[in-house]
Amino acid sequence: MAPATPHTSPIDFERIFHPKRIAIVGVSQEGLGFGAGIFVSLRLIGFEGEIFLVNPKGGDLNGEPIHRSVEEIPRAIDFAIIAVAARAVPEVLEACRLKGAAGAEIFSSGFKELGTAEGIALEEEIVRVAARGIRVIGPNCFGIYCPRSGLTVLPGPDLSRETGPVAFSSQSGGMAVDFANAGKSVGLKFSKVVSFGNGCDLRETELLDYFRDDPETGLVAMYIEGIRDGDAFFESLRRTTARKPVIVNKGGLSAAGRRAVQSHTASMGGSREIWQSILRQANAVQVGDMGEMVQACLAFSLLPRRTYHNITVLGGGGALGVAAADLAESFGVQIPAFEPDLAGRIDELLPKPGSSPGNPVDVANPFVPPKTLKAIMRLAAGDPRIDLQIFTSLLHHYKNMAMLTGRPIKAVTPYLELADDIHEVAAETGKPIVVILSNPKSGPDHLDVVDMFVDARRAFIERGIPVFAELRDALRAIGHLNAYYERKS
Amino acid sequence: MNKDQALQLIETARKEGRKTLSEYEAKQVLAAWGIPVTREVLVEDRAALAGALNAIGFPLVMKGCAAEIAHKTEKNLVRVDIRGEAEAVAAFDEIMAGLDGKGGVLVQEMIGGRRELVMGLTRDPQFGACVMFGLGGIFTEILKDISFRKAPLERHDAMEMMGDIKGHKILEAVRGMPAADTGTLADMLIRIGQIGVEIEAVAEIDLNPVILDGARPVAVDALIVVQ
Structure with a gap:
């Protein structure tokens, strides 16, 4: 593979991620192909820049004139989106370069991924054009999502315009789109999401280098299948983690033993073992799947940057005490028992019988008023050992109260008050509170409960409170945070 | 030599x-x-x-x-x-x-000592020379309790990779045996990495076992694969 073009100035990246004028080459008037699809998506998400459409047939799309060639575009452009047939890509890319574009994303497929001589030759041609001075995302990708500029991936008309700290780069386009959507659902805010597909020019290392210095990016998440240059990637990773967290999901890890080797060392050093060690050596956070990556990003972006070794767990749910202690230990977190005096004061607030004032605090009754929970959390935060509190909600039980009183579940569930109280206690004590919203009532009979949970989640997220679906997810994410900040020098 | x-x-x-x-x-x-x-x-x-x-x-x-x-x-x-x-x-x-x-x-x-470790070098197709540390002897293949670091290793890497294995307590004072000389162990790991960086012709290395003679590590058997 030819090397990437050696230098890209920050100004070029600024024009790639925040372009003022873009060209979409390869829009069809019939149907929603990639070109027309991205045009509509950009309009729907509210991209404010100028868009120039190109198709040799001309005409117009939703009232927007279609130019017959890139050369016909009347102004210089910053960025191009290319969705023409593979064979036409090199020429179009060169025309975009001559039109002043700093970069282009190429949705088209039909290149190296085919493994054919023609596909490989075409991709090499793209690399040669890129080396003349236009940076390329793709080919065979879904492009860039940047909430601040309004660029969006294909298909991403419904992504958020709220900018935030999370940058994500992904070889897989589907993964990029899913991550952007999953992130939106749980309250992650993105600086940039890049699906780079075949990654013939810009890919993992170049993007990591950019994200390291990007003031919009507070943490980097990556989905990696293969990498171009192990040494360069490792160096970039190490330098980046010294400044901000990097969370890596490496796909396609194989056990050792594929290669013909003679030593124990080589036979045990499969990609699984080596990647795990390399990521640890560079102090990157390794996650096993997208769910874990979303959760880790949530913890890294919402919790203050430090370690959390001693926590409280308050609330209810099956076998809370035992389960919580076991789980916490496996992620290197402690749930220290309260001193008798503190336990006594908490006990005075708890409903009887069935509650337990130690740590975890089992409130036993799901209808304990937020006011009481607030007082308990305030007392528990007074234990100087405690770094963070986890509240495990039992909101689904309000369905029973709704049925008994004949009122809608949203009217009887005090989630807004709870969100306000939790926010207040966390702010006043300086000890973050994480909320577990798990809903066992999620079937077709309980769509009102599901709906209420959506609102409750939003209420917490809007107040900056991290919400996880399961206690295990939260503890694992906190474990990642601890591992990173402990080893960051 | x-x-x-x-x-x-x-x-x-x-x-x-x-x-x-x-x-x-x-x-x-x-x-x-x-x-x-x-x-x-x-x-x-x-x-x-x-x-x-x-x-x-x-x-x-x-x-x-x-x-x-x-x-x-x-x-x-x-x-x-x-x-x-x-x-x-x-x-x-x-x-x-x-x-x-x-x-x-x-x-x-003959080195007397009941604690056996393994060290080695492999060349990963993506990351190049990588150094291994783990439990040695017959446990190497049975437990696969190992860790790797990309060469060249800093002292910090060497110390940390020893702590990464599940059985890292074998290096502590245990059952009347003294704590291992982790300074020398770290030097050994760093130097294996140096060999990997300096001699392209060395493809793989095994030091198995490295026996702790009291606190002192000694490579008792060794294999070097050349390319």
Whole structure:
């Protein structure tokens, strides 16, 4: 593979991620192909820049004139989106370069991924054009999502315009789109999401280098299948983690033993073992799947940057005490028992019988008023050992109260008050509170409960409170945070 | 042997079309990089045996030693805890017979110690030279309790990779045995990484076992694969 073009100035990246004028080459008037699809998506998400459409047939799309060639575009452009047939890509890319574009994303497929001589030759041609001075995302990708500029991936008309700290780069386009959507659902805010597909020019290392210095990016998440240059990637990773967290999901890890080797060392050093060690050596956070990556990003972006070794767990749910202690230990977190005096004061607030004032605090009754929970959390935060509190909600039980009183579940569930109280206690004590919203009532009979949970989640997220679906997810994410900040020098 | 001589040794082995160095050669290379190995003498002629026994002292270990033999134990080419000359002579003859005329017998100091570690080098297709540390001896393959670091290693990397294995407590003072000399262990790991960085011709290295003789680590067996 030819090397990437050696230098890209920050100004070029600024024009790639925040372009003022873009060209979409390869829009069809019939149907929603990639070109027309991205045009509509950009309009729907509210991209404010100028868009120039190109198709040799001309005409117009939703009232927007279609130019017959890139050369016909009347102004210089910053960025191009290319969705023409593979064979036409090199020429179009060169025309975009001559039109002043700093970069282009190429949705088209039909290149190296085919493994054919023609596909490989075409991709090499793209690399040669890129080396003349236009940076390329793709080919065979879904492009860039940047909430601040309004660029969006294909298909991403419904992504958020709220900018935030999370940058994500992904070889897989589907993964990029899913991550952007999953992130939106749980309250992650993105600086940039890049699906780079075949990654013939810009890919993992170049993007990591950019994200390291990007003031919009507070943490980097990556989905990696293969990498171009192990040494360069490792160096970039190490330098980046010294400044901000990097969370890596490496796909396609194989056990050792594929290669013909003679030593124990080589036979045990499969990609699984080596990647795990390399990521640890560079102090990157390794996650096993997208769910874990979303959760880790949530913890890294919402919790203050430090370690959390001693926590409280308050609330209810099956076998809370035992389960919580076991789980916490496996992620290197402690749930220290309260001193008798503190336990006594908490006990005075708890409903009887069935509650337990130690740590975890089992409130036993799901209808304990937020006011009481607030007082308990305030007392528990007074234990100087405690770094963070986890509240495990039992909101689904309000369905029973709704049925008994004949009122809608949203009217009887005090989630807004709870969100306000939790926010207040966390702010006043300086000890973050994480909320577990798990809903066992999620079937077709309980769509009102599901709906209420959506609102409750939003209420917490809007107040900056991290919400996880399961206690295990939260503890694992906190474990990642601890591992990173402990080893960051 | 100094580093230049060690490089020469590897070059010669490659020119002869060999894929591995003998244990004796491998240890000389390792020693040239300052890695502690057993004291040993290679005896190819029965007449030289007495001098070797004198130099090493009883009890000692005798092993068949040739470039292309691995799995010496399985091939019954290892005798341990030899305590006298008659026993040594008998062992010499048996081992030589098992070697079919290739190579010689390594007369080696016997390292007493119940804690066995493994160290090594592999070349990952993506990340290049990587150093391994883990539990050694028969546990290496059974437990696979190992960790890797990309070379070159900083001291911090070496210390941390020892802590990464599940059985890291084996390095602490345990059952009357002293805490391992982790400073020397770290040096060994760093130097294995240096060999990987400095000698492209070295494809793989195994030091298995590295035995803790009290606190002191010693490479008791070694394999170097050349490319």
